[in-house]
Amino acid sequence: MRKTGIRRDARRVTAREFGMATPSPFAFDGNLIAALRSARFIAALTGAGISAESGLATFRDAQTGLWARFDPRELATPSAFARNPKLVWDWYAWRREHVATARPNAGHVALAELERRVPEFALITQNVDGLHQRAGSRSPIELHGNITRVKCSREGTVVERWTAPRDAVPRCAHCGAMLRPDVVWFEEMLPEQALAAADDAARRCNVMLVVGTSAEVYPAAALPALARRSGAIIVEINPNATPLSAAADYVLRGAAGVVLPTLVAALD
């Protein structure tokens, strides 16, 4: 399935508009805790918001979001790369530097901890920053690839080492085609295996934590609804309301780096 969702004018809504009281992140509903404690299989779907406290910009936050400052049509589509490969290459190189200096935060660490506590766990991420792995998560399902990898734009083979000439995009040593970041651009297909694994987790999990995503980019944004239709409890963790909020069973309005460690500790 292709990745879609280029939109730049998301209107913020408040929890009150959904008639939901804003729960204190430190007073969790007893039924939520019971559901997490008894869950055989917990899945987590994460987005850029979980890395915000690591100093990495999200995409759609009004001022600070990458798409508020840069045009995704110029930087994150196959046609943008065809038009101006050097611009696209440099932009990802710039992001890669930020990712390299960032560190996992308490939210990433809490999910790695939760994984060790439950019989079955699946971490599905839209993030390309690799911070889940650096926090100790075993095998996150990377729906949108990983910015620390590059691949041949013709053969698709991942290249471990490359040297970037100052004025050009590096080329594949095997076929000479340009190298590109190993991420999924808009209009591109998601990796089949990752999507199948995410779909399977959504169908089989008892609880799905949806953390730090605006739930606007498909097909990832369809996973919580699939999980709910399959009988799972949906828990949204986000300081702001999203299109998912109304359908969530529990909404925890707060930063992932605050709510997640507290929630995991509450399972003791």
Ligand code: APR
């Ligand atoms: N903790 C939890 N959530 C947060 C935090 C935080 N500290 N800070 C911000 N958020 C929330 C915002 O309220 C917003 O709902 O994180 C969400 C980030 O949304 P987006 O910027 O749209 O990021 P994401 O949902 O991951 O985007 C999906 O779009 O641009 C593409 O490929 C890119 O994977 C990305 C996809």
